[in-house]
Amino acid sequence: MAKQRLTQKFVDRESLSKECHKKEFYDTDCIGLFLEVRSGRKSYYLRYRDERGKNRRKVLGRADVLQLTDARNMARRYLRDIQLGQNPFEEKAALKDVPTFNAFVHGAFMPHIKGYKRSWRSDESLLRNHILPAVGHLHLDEIKRHHLVSLFAKHREDHKPGSTNRVMILCRYILNCAINWETPGIEANPSKGIALLPENNKRERYLSQDESKRLFTALEHSDNPSLKYIVALLLLTGARKREVLDARWEDFDLQRRIWTIEFNKLGRPRYIPIADGVARVLEQVSRHEGCPWVFANPKTGKPFVSIYYSWNTARVEAGLPEVRMHDLRHSFASFLINSGRSLYEVQKILGHTQVKTTQRYAHLSQESLIAAANTAGASVPFSGVPTPPALPPAPIAG
Missing domain, CATH: 3.30.160.390 (Integrase, DNA-binding domain)
Incomplete structure (x- = not known):
């Protein structure tokens, strides 16, 4: 020295x-x-x-x-x-x-949610198509509120409020994870205070029997041979799309007539009764040796990531372009209610924790409502109702 x-x-x-x-x-x-x-x-x-x-x-x-x-x-x-x-x-x-947002997502967040979240592929799709292209290159300490506001505003240009809200919620959750895990570079969530968009998702859309027939006629011509069985299970069980796509053969106990879904939307197991129609559908689905999945993509041997394009082709061909796949779950609840099943029974089958949620799906057909009104009418001791007198013509102004 x-x-x-x-x-x-x-x-x-x-x-x-x-x-x-x-x-x-x-x-x-x-x-x-x-x-x-x-x-x-x-x-x-x-x-x-x-x-x-x-x-x-x-x-x-x-x-x-x-x-x-x-x-x-x-x-x-x-x-x-x-x-x-x-x-x-x-x-x-x-x-x-301090990692970039992209590095944190792939290095920490995605491995975390793959361990417990059945819908992780949906999150991965939102990240890949919308979030990472906008903020993935930024380090966590560089992400500011205006970056997120710009991301959400651009997404809203060609998406409905509900879809944009899912992007906002996912961003907020990822950044909260980074904070809770003491990741360098972030101490406060820049998305805090950004309000969700008002949305009206409480629309009622249920398939009638005629619409169901038209849909299955179109499904017979689908390029995806598994699609008709997937849709059948959705209509016959009221399960969520991802629950059906990720179903494994070992989950179905045909002797006890129970389908076990290990992790539902709330992260806990639930059990769906296997009706006769469900058993018949499963009998028709081809099994492949060494493949645990009921509906495996023949190209990958794994569950379908998305079936949107084949589904969209079928619904348009059936003249039902506005019907969403989640409407099949609504329709299942409607079928049960119209056949006289109680809200409590429907709640248990759908896996809702509150009956209030089930009431949203409950729908009585016009025929059921008329029949119910006729039940009350049968108790009224009148054979008819007199015709009311005609109203006088309205005076002519001026």
Whole structure:
């Protein structure tokens, strides 16, 4: 360790001999500053003790870029900060540890939700198609409210409020996970305070028997041979789309007539009774040796990620372009209610925790309502109702 009063001339002139691979010259004018000379490179370093008394050395910069006076000023400023209890080098190191949103999603978030969330593929699709292209390149400490507001506004241009709200909720959840897991670079959620959009998802759309027949006629011509069985199970069980697509053969106990769904929307198991129609559908589905899935994509051997295009083709062909796949679940509830089953029974089959949720799906056909009204009418001791007199004509103005 050679001590030397460094000058700019000395820095520019100093070089290595063939026998030497490195030299260090400690400046006598600025304690801690030293010049490291290597083959083809010279650099300024600062040597100091951290708050635990350990010797540390940090590079300040290359000597062909920094002037000696610049290096001395930097060294004195850093030493002053360290004396005041601030460590600028630790702050820089912490910045390097801050992941991008994309890195956090793929390195931490997705592995986490794949372990418990059946609908993780839907989240993955939202991330891939909408969220990551907008903010994936940003580090967590760079994401500000205006980035998210811009993302949501752009998504809203060609999507319904409910779809945009799902993007907003997913972003908020991911950022909350980063905070809860003490990920470097984020302490407050930038999405906090961004209100969800008002939406009206409580529309009623149920298939009539005639519409069901038209739909299954169209399904017979589908390019996806599994689609008719998938739709049949949706209509016969009231299960959610992802529950059917992820179904495994081992989940169906045909002796006890129970379909076990290990993780439902709420993250806990539920049980669906296997009706005769469900058993007949399962008998017709082809099994493939070594494949645990009831409906495996023949290209991947795994559950379908999406069946939208084949479903859309079938519903348009059936003259039902507005019918959503989730409406099949509504229709199942409607069929049960119209056949006289109680809301409690329907609630249990659909897996709702509150009967209020089931009431949204409960729908009585006009025929059922007329029949119910006739029941009351049968108790009225009148054979008929006299015809009311005609109203006089309205007077002519003016």
